[in-house]
Amino acid sequence: MAEGDVGWWGLAASLLLIAVTLAISVWRRLGLEKEVVVATVRALAQLLAVGYVLTVVIDPDQPIAYAWAWLVFMVLFAAWTVSRRAPEVPGVLPLALAALGASTGATVAVIFGLGIFPVEARAIVPVGGMMVGNAMTSTVLTGRRILEEFADKRPDVEARLALGQPWTEASRPSLRSALRSGMTQQVETTKAVGLVFLPGAMTGLILAGVDPVDAVRVQAAIMFLILGAVAINVVVIGTGVTRRLFTPDHRLVRIARSAE
Amino acid sequence: MILAAVDLFEFDDVLVRFGDTVVLDHVSCSIPDGGSVTCLLGASGAGKSTLLRLCNRLEVPTSGQVRFRGRPLDDIDPLELRRDVGMVFQRPTLFPGTVRANLLVADPDADEPAMVEVLHRAALPASFLDRDGDSLSGGEAQRACLARTLITRPDVLLMDEPTSALDPTATKELEELGRALADAGMPVLWVTHDLHQADRIADRRIVLVRGRLADEHQATHYLAGEAGDHDHEEADGEQDAGGEEVTDGRG
Numbered sequence: 001m002a003e004g005d006v007g008w009w010g011l012a013a014s015l016l017l018i019a020v021t022l023a024i025s026v027w028r029r030l031g032l033e034k035e036v037v038v039a040t041v042r043a044l045a046q047l048l049a050v051g052y053v054l055t056v057v058i059d060p061d062q063p064i065a066y067a068w069a070w071l072v073f074m075v076l077f078a079a080w081t082v083s084r085r086a087p088e089v090p091g092v093l094p095l096a097l098a099a100l101g102a103s104t105g106a107t108v109a110v111i112f113g114l115g116i117f118p119v120e121a122r123a124i125v126p127v128g129g130m131m132v133g134n135a136m137t138s139t140v141l142t143g144r145r146i147l148e149e150f151a152d153k154r155p156d157v158e159a160r161l162a163l164g165q166p167w168t169e170a171s172r173p174s175l176r177s178a179l180r181s182g183m184t185q186q187v188e189t190t191k192a193v194g195l196v197f198l199p200g201a202m203t204g205l206i207l208a209g210v211d212p213v214d215a216v217r218v219q220a221a222i223m224f225l226i227l228g229a230v231a232i233n234v235v236v237i238g239t240g241v242t243r244r245l246f247t248p249d250h251r252l253v254r255i256a257r258s259a260e
Numbered sequence: 261m262i263l264a265a266v267d268l269f270e271f272d273d274v275l276v277r278f279g280d281t282v283v284l285d286h287v288s289c290s291i292p293d294g295g296s297v298t299c300l301l302g303a304s305g306a307g308k309s310t311l312l313r314l315c316n317r318l319e320v321p322t323s324g325q326v327r328f329r330g331r332p333l334d335d336i337d338p339l340e341l342r343r344d345v346g347m348v349f350q351r352p353t354l355f356p357g358t359v360r361a362n363l364l365v366a367d368p369d370a371d372e373p374a375m376v377e378v379l380h381r382a383a384l385p386a387s388f389l390d391r392d393g394d395s396l397s398g399g400e401a402q403r404a405c406l407a408r409t410l411i412t413r414p415d416v417l418l419m420d421e422p423t424s425a426l427d428p429t430a431t432k433e434l435e436e437l438g439r440a441l442a443d444a445g446m447p448v449l450w451v452t453h454d455l456h457q458a459d460r461i462a463d464r465r466i467v468l469v470r471g472r473l474a475d476e477h478q479a480t481h482y483l484a485g486e487a488g489d490h491d492h493e494e495a496d497g498e499q500d501a502g503g504e505e506v507t508d509g510r511g
Contacts, residue, residue, distance in 0.1 A: 159353035159405075162316055163366045163412055164343035173355075249338045251318060254278065 015040070058121040067121035071108070071128040075100045078136040082143070088256040089143035090244040096139050099236035103135045103229040104128065110228070116221055127222065130201065134186070134226045135233040142182035142234045146241045149178040151255045158252060167246035175242050182234035190227050199223065266330040268293040268416065268447050269315055274324035276310050276471075283310045285471040286324070291464075293329065295445035297438060299458040301482065302468035308451045309350075311468065312418050315449065316345040346414030350421045352401035354393035359384075359404050362393060367411045374411065382407035383437055399430025406437065417441060419450040423457065435461050455485055 006014075018040050025032040057066045075097070082096035089095070108128060110116070117123040150157060153174045160170035193199055194216075201222050205215035245253055267290040276284040284307045291298050300308040313319040314326050317338045326333045333341065355362050363375045376386045382403040388396075396404060402422055409417065419438060423431040439461050442448045452458055458465055467474035467482050474482060 155349060155351065155353045156355065158318055159349060159355075160365070162318065162342055162347040162349075163408070164339045165365075166339055249317060249320070251320070251338075 054125060058125055060121070062121070064119070064121055064124070067124040070125055071104070071132075074129055074132045075104050078132045078139075082136055082139045086140045086143045089147060089241055090253075091240070092143060095143070095237055095240040095244075098240060099139050099233045100132060100135055102236050103233035104131050106232050107131045107225045107229045111225060116225075126201075127225075130222060131226060131229045135229045138182055138186065138230045138233050139237050141185070142178065142237050143241055145178045145181055146175070146238055146245075147255055149174045150242070150245050150252065154252060154255075161250055161252065167250045167252075170250070171242050171246065175238060179234055179238045182238060183231055186227050186230040190223055193219075193223055266293065267291060267327075268329060269449075270325075270327040270330075271311070271314070272325045272327070274311075274314065274321045274326060276307070276314070276319060277322045283307050283471055284314075284321075284468075287311065287468075287471075287473050288324075289466060289473055291447070291449065291466075293447060295442045295447060296463040297442045297448045297450055297461045298464045298466060299462035300449060300451045300466050300468065301453065301455070301458055302474075303453060305470070306468040307471040308453075308468050309420055311466075312347075312420050312449055312451050315416075315418055316342050316347055318347075343412045344414055345416045345418060346409035346412055347418040347420065348402070348406050348409055348422045351425050352396075352398060352405050354396070354401050354404060354408075356393065358390055358392055359396075359407070360389040362404060362408050363389075363411050366408045370411055378407040378410045379404075381410055381437075381441070383433060397430070399426050399433060402426060402430070402434060403437065406434070415446070417446055417448045419448060421451050421453070423452075423454075431457075455483060458483075 018036065021036050022033050024030070025036060053070075056062060057070050078100050079093060079096040082100075083093040086092055108124075108131070111127060112119045112124070117127055150171075157170050157174060161167065199219055199222075202212075202215045202219035205218060206212055245255065247253060270290040271287050274284055274287045275282070287307070300311055302308045310319055314321060314333075315328070317333055320333075328336060328341065328345070355365055359379070360375060363370055363378065367374070372389075375389055379386060379388055384400065384403050384407060388400070388404065393401065393404065402425075406422075417438070422438075423434050426434065435457065438448050438450060442463070450461060465479075465483065467479040469478050469482065
């Protein structure tokens with residue numbers, strides 16, 4: 001067993017912290033015991049299943065098409081997840097597909113087109129996964145932020161429409177504000193990296209015994225790519241949702257607020 | 261041959277529904293053209309703001325038709341319509357920046373004399389051009405909004421309860437401005453629930469009761485100030501027209 005490996009015993013021991021979580025829930029009467037158990041079992045089952053599938057997908061003897069298919073599956077699944085998490089966003093599924101497809105496509109083209117990582121299944125799957133995962137979170141946040149922004153700023157937007165501005169102009173200040181807040185979070189994360197937290201890829205590489213400076217190079221490249229992916233994603237989902245909030249005759253539709 | 265005068269706005273069997281709420285229930289009426297103040301009166305939720313918002317197409321009827329000077333609104337480019345039919349809202353909606361910046365949003369080609377002129381029409385001195393919107397009182401901000409609307413050179417002015425957030429002095433000033441614009445030939449449609457305000461400014465009154473045009477008896481009853489309190493507790497579908505009504509999709 002390599003140094004960084006967690007054996008079955010180690011995995012079982014980590015459940016001790018789940019027990020602590022359950023104890024806190026019972027002690028403070030949070031009512032989260034069932035949720036915690038379900039989350040733990042699901043995470044284990046999903047990761048084990050993915051682990052076995054990935055064994056096949058990243059096997060160098062298997063066709064690389066499996067890895068690309070896996071990436072497409074991740075984009076589809078992420079778009080479906082976004083549509084479940086933010087159902088109040090109009091046209092959420094096609095917009096999430098477009099946003100995730102554009103951001104993943106663009107970053108993957110850069111990563112592999114410029115040779116930042118080798119075109120191998122063991123790179124395509126985890127790196128693509130990180131892009132999709134981060135972009136998925138920003139899709140949900142930006143979609144909701146757009147709705148909140150236009151609901152809050154309705155008087156401002158309607159005042160602009162009433163002056164004869166087309167929706168593309170009347171929506172610009174609110175759209176800009178929502179896009180800024182969608183991107184700011186990832187910019188802040190990028191600033192804090194290394195000082196406040198060590199991100200997953202780097203942690204994994206260091207645990208696996210890779211020289212920290214080599215791990216940093218990988219992580220820095222990934223962080224910059226994630227920032228790019230989030231930016232593309234925020235713009236696509238932001239402009240797409242905004243478009244759907246206006247009618248062809250330049251009226252702002254009534255807006256459903258997020259349930260959360 | 262005598263030609264019949266074309267009305268400013270005609271509402272022909274207009275129904276407006278927001279989700280399950282009927283906000284305007286088969287309203288038919290007309291507003292004549294010319295310099296005058298027409299007050300749209302009614303309790304909260306009566307549908308008066310929605311009727312006003314139909315005039316510049318911030319709302320569209322679920323069924324029925326609205327005509328502006330004889331032309332169905334569907335046939336008019338909404339951007340062109342909104343420059344002909346200006347609107348001042350319930351609360352001052354100044355955009356960030358100075359009064360000058362606000363006027364330039366409305367008319368990017370406006371020159372200094374044009375800006376000073378609209379400020380004058382809104383009873384604000386030229387020095388206000390460089391005042392930041394945040395530094396203005398409620399009354400000043402609302403008059404700056406009026407100036408911003410006037411710089412688009414509208415033919416008609418819609419006032420959606422423009423004094424509801426103002427103190428009595430600022431209210432009186434805005435009423436006088438509305439009256440002066442009407443006396444100078446501009447048709448003004450003014451939404452209010454304040455009967456005394458209507459007495460001060462109106463040439464004509466249209467009374468709405470729960471989404472319907474009041475009949476003579478209801479109107480007399482309402483204008484005598486005898487409307488029951490329950491009218492004020494109606495569902496605020498009308499106010500929500502500009503608020504947070506929750507439906508999805510388009511219009």
